[in-house]
Amino acid sequence: MITNLQTPIDYLKGVGPNRADLLRTELGIHTYQDLINLFPNRYIDRTQYYKINQLQRNNTDVQVIGKITEFKEVAQQQGKRLVATFQDDTGLMELVWFRGQKWIRESIKLNTNYVIFGKTNWFNGRFSMPHPEMELLEEHEKNLRSAMQPVYPSTEKLSNKGITNRVISKIMQQLFLETNGRFSETLSENILSELKLISKSDALFNVHFPKTQELLARAQYRLKFEEFFYIQLQLILKNLIHKSKIKGFPFEKVGTYFNTFFKDHLPFELTNAQKRVLKEIRADLGSNAQMNRLLQGDVGSGKTIVALMSMLIALDNGFQACLMAPTEILSVQHYNNLVELCNKLNISIKILTGSTKTSERTKIHESLENGELDILIGTHALLENKVKFKNLGLAIIDEQHRFGVEQRSKLWKKNTSPPHVLIMTATPIPRTLAMSVYGDLDISIIDELPPGRKSIKTVHRYDKNRLNVFKFIRDEIAKGRQIYIVYPLIQESETMDYKDLMDGYESISRDFPLPNYQISIVHGKMKPADKDYEMQRFIKGETNIMVATTVIEVGVNVPNASVMIIESAERFGLSQLHQLRGRVGRSAEQSYCILMTSHKLSADSKTRLETMVRTSDGFEIAEVDLRLRGPGDIMGTQQSGVLNLKIADLIKDKDILQNARFHAKKVLNSDPMLSNTENKAILNTYQELAKFKNIWNYIS
Ligand code: ADP
Numbered sequence: 202m203i204t205n206l207q208t209p210i211d212y213l214k215g216v217g218p219n220r221a222d223l224l225r226t227e228l229g230i231h232t233y234q235d236l237i238n239l240f241p242n243r244y245i246d247r248t249q250y251y252k253i254n255q256l257q258r259n260n261t262d263v264q265v266i267g268k269i270t271e272f273k274e275v276a277q278q279q280g281k282r283l284v285a286t287f288q289d290d291t292g293l294m295e296l297v298w299f300r301g302q303k304w305i306r307e308s309i310k311l312n313t314n315y316v317i318f319g320k321t322n323w324f325n326g327r328f329s330m331p332h333p334e335m336e337l338l339e340e341h342e343k344n345l346r347s348a349m350q351p352v353y354p355s356t357e358k359l360s361n362k363g364i365t366n367r368v369i370s371k372i373m374q375q376l377f378l379e380t381n382g383r384f385s386e387t388l389s390e391n392i393l394s395e396l397k398l399i400s401k402s403d404a405l406f407n408v409h410f411p412k413t414q415e416l417l418a419r420a421q422y423r424l425k426f427e428e429f430f431y432i433q434l435q436l437i438l439k440n441l442i443h444k445s446k447i448k449g450f451p452f453e454k455v456g457t458y459f460n461t462f463f464k465d466h467l468p469f470e471l472t473n474a475q476k477r478v479l480k481e482i483r484a485d486l487g488s489n490a491q492m493n494r495l496l497q498g499d500v501g502s503g504k505t506i507v508a509l510m511s512m513l514i515a516l517d518n519g520f521q522a523c524l525m526a527p528t529e530i531l532s533v534q535h536y537n538n539l540v541e542l543c544n545k546l547n548i549s550i551k552i553l554t555g556s557t558k559t560s561e562r563t564k565i566h567e568s569l570e571n572g573e574l575d576i577l578i579g580t581h582a583l584l585e586n587k588v589k590f591k592n593l594g595l596a597i598i599d600e601q602h603r604f605g606v607e608q609r610s611k612l613w614k615k616n617t618s619p620p621h622v623l624i625m626t627a628t629p630i631p632r633t634l635a636m637s638v639y640g641d642l643d644i645s646i647i648d649e650l651p652p653g654r655k656s657i658k659t660v661h662r663y664d665k666n667r668l669n670v671f672k673f674i675r676d677e678i679a680k681g682r683q684i685y686i687v688y689p690l691i692q693e694s695e696t697m698d699y700k701d702l703m704d705g706y707e708s709i710s711r712d713f714p715l716p717n718y719q720i721s722i723v724h725g726k727m728k729p730a731d732k733d734y735e736m737q738r739f740i741k742g743e744t745n746i747m748v749a750t751t752v753i754e755v756g757v758n759v760p761n762a763s764v765m766i767i768e769s770a771e772r773f774g775l776s777q778l779h780q781l782r783g784r785v786g787r788s789a790e791q792s793y794c795i796l797m798t799s800h801k802l803s804a805d806s807k808t809r810l811e812t813m814v815r816t817s818d819g820f821e822i823a824e825v826d827l828r829l830r831g832p833g834d835i836m837g838t839q840q841s842g843v844l845n846l847k848i849a850d851l852i853k854d855k856d857i858l859q860n861a862r863f864h865a866k867k868v869l870n871s872d873p874m875l876s877n878t879e880n881k882a883i884l885n886t887y888q889e890l891a892k893f894k895n896i897w898n899y900i901s
């Protein structure tokens with residue numbers, strides 16, 4: 202008989218009501234199950250004992266056998282510390298307590314053999330160990346000991362209340378006693394044998410009480426695999442259910458708009474990646490299910506043309522399409538771009554933003570509702586209730602990071618039945634993260650830049666080299682190139698940033714005076730119309746230098762601009778730096794990115810700058826970013842569930858993740874309902890997890 206693991210932790214021998222409360226509040230352990238899933242952070246060797254004369258000054262975590270011969274109290278600045286002389290047959294050392302001194306004096310026996318464990322300090326010419334873990338040698342010998350003794354997660358409160366690592370280990374032992382160490386298998390025979398995984402019971406035993414290094418490794422592998430497997434299973438199932446439940450409009454044909462454009466108006470040959478992605482999108486649009494696809498492609502990889510051609514398929518099938526961008530500048534640019542690309546196609550395209558005049562607005566609303574308008578481009582303004590489509594078939598969202606899930610679903614609700622949705626992002630999300638967070642979206646990747654691009658030369662320069670940098674700018678302008686100079690804009694210190702920007706603008710105006718040099722400036726405090734005017738001057742080549750805050754970060758396309766100078770580059774995040782750099786390198790000319798910083802750089806800033814100089818591969822940069830910031834920061838709080846992994850690590854264990862995803866897909870392909878007997882264990886576990894909401898917090 203297998204013990205019910207949902208038994209409250211209070212029932213475990215050795216866990217009274219006080220400890221149970223602490224375990225609940227400090228570690229979230231409510232049940233036997235929770236305790237068994239408290240996995241060690243690391244392991245230490247408890248089979249090795251040191252003699253005092255063997256101690257090294259850099260020792261961490263050592264174990265020594267010896268006796269306390271005397272206690273003394275030493276006054277110090279605040280209160281006193283308790284110092285014990287501890288000796289073995291090779292020498293003397295000191296044990297030191299700053300807290301809990303009364304309890305120590307009362308409970309520790311003099312001249313009796315103890316095993317002490319802790320970190321040693323070299324202090325006043327001898328070794329000392331603050332707050333050692335202590336156990337009577339006699340007791341110690343009765344306990345399980347291992348070369349890989351687990352160290353469990355803990356909190357300060359727990360250790361202050363005496364729930365030390367040793368106590369947790371003891372409780373864990375008790376749990377294995379009460380359950381006979383027998384736990385239901387959670388994976389299928391097929392998977393176990395194909396991957397040569399050890400059983401659930403063996404894995405749990407060896408992760409808590411490793412017998413050998415090898416068994417520990419196998420136990421960890423199996424438990425990590427299982428953790429990823431059930432997350433993937435759940436995400437994939439969600440996707441399948443979504444597809445079977447939510448019917449999309451089947452776009453059966455590829456018609457005149459698409460074909461005419463493809464044959465006669467395509468301004469360049471599509472890259473293989475663009476072709477592949479278009480095929481994936483076409484397959485989705487033609488199926489009966491609603492498309493829900495994420496299109497990832499580095500800056501400049503050519504997502505716009507893919508968006509346009511997808512919209513043409515919608516039009517070919519008698520539907521309308523819309524394209525939503527996060528800023529006015531971007532919307533205008535998309536609009537101009539698409540109008541130009543489509544000028545021979547007899548399509549009606551309009552733009553709607555916050556600054557659209559009321560009369561124009563009314564016209565747009567009307568023509569949308571009566572179906573005269575084919576494509577609407579714009580900002581958040583598209584989400585307003587007044588905006589009603591006759592038949593919206595495809596909604597495209599550019600730069601998805603700026604839009605929340607809620608806004609996405611607002612777009613969906615604009616129809617009786619949700620339109621197909623394509624989300625485009627230029628912020629590459631590491632594959633592993635995308636897999637765990639967006640497992641419910643299908644993903645297309647453009648991993649190839651249009652031909653003929655030269656790679657961007659990136660350098661890091663300190664502020665004191667500014668004169669050289671200015672000379673370089675002059676030379677580039679003399680060659681007919683244009684320059685971006687970008688200043689940070691961080692919400693909290695907006696006024697200060699604004700001042701930096703204005704100071705910078707003034708000094709640049711001095712070094713690049715009229716009439717030889719024309720400078721544009723764009724920042725968040727300007728009226729949209731003024732912003733647009735300045736932007737347009739730069740786009741048309743009337744100005745040589747664009748001084749800006751990060752408003753220009755996303756999407757802006759000025760191929761003649763070949764130098765990107767980023768001021769206070771240490772204040773930008775990696776993905777932002779990468780986005781900014783993507784503004785240049787858009788023509789056949791050699792482009793440059795210059796990262797300007799002061800001399801004071803944190804270790805993380807250095808890594809960011811080095812990474813930028815080393816590589817321009819967006820996915821590689823995203824991986825470094827993930828390592829520096831962790832998944833929670835990258836995805837925002839919404840998806841912070843990814844952080845709740847109990848044993849696996851998104852970064853270190855990505856191969857296991859890939860393997861788990863592969864097998865989850867395989868199982869569902871052959872048995873979508875998990876109804877085969879061979880998958881009974883999987884179905885049970887899945888339902889169990891669903892019942893106790895252990896994995897559902899991954900879902901936004
Ligand atoms: P992003 O993916 O950053 O949105 P864009 O769609 O703005 O990239 O494309 C960047 C530039 O590359 C544009 O000037 C576009 O016209 C050009 N471009 C896109 N695809 C190709 C291609 N296959 N061959 C040549 N140029 C291309």
Ligand code: MG
Pocket residue numbers: 504505599756
């Ligand atoms: Mg773009």
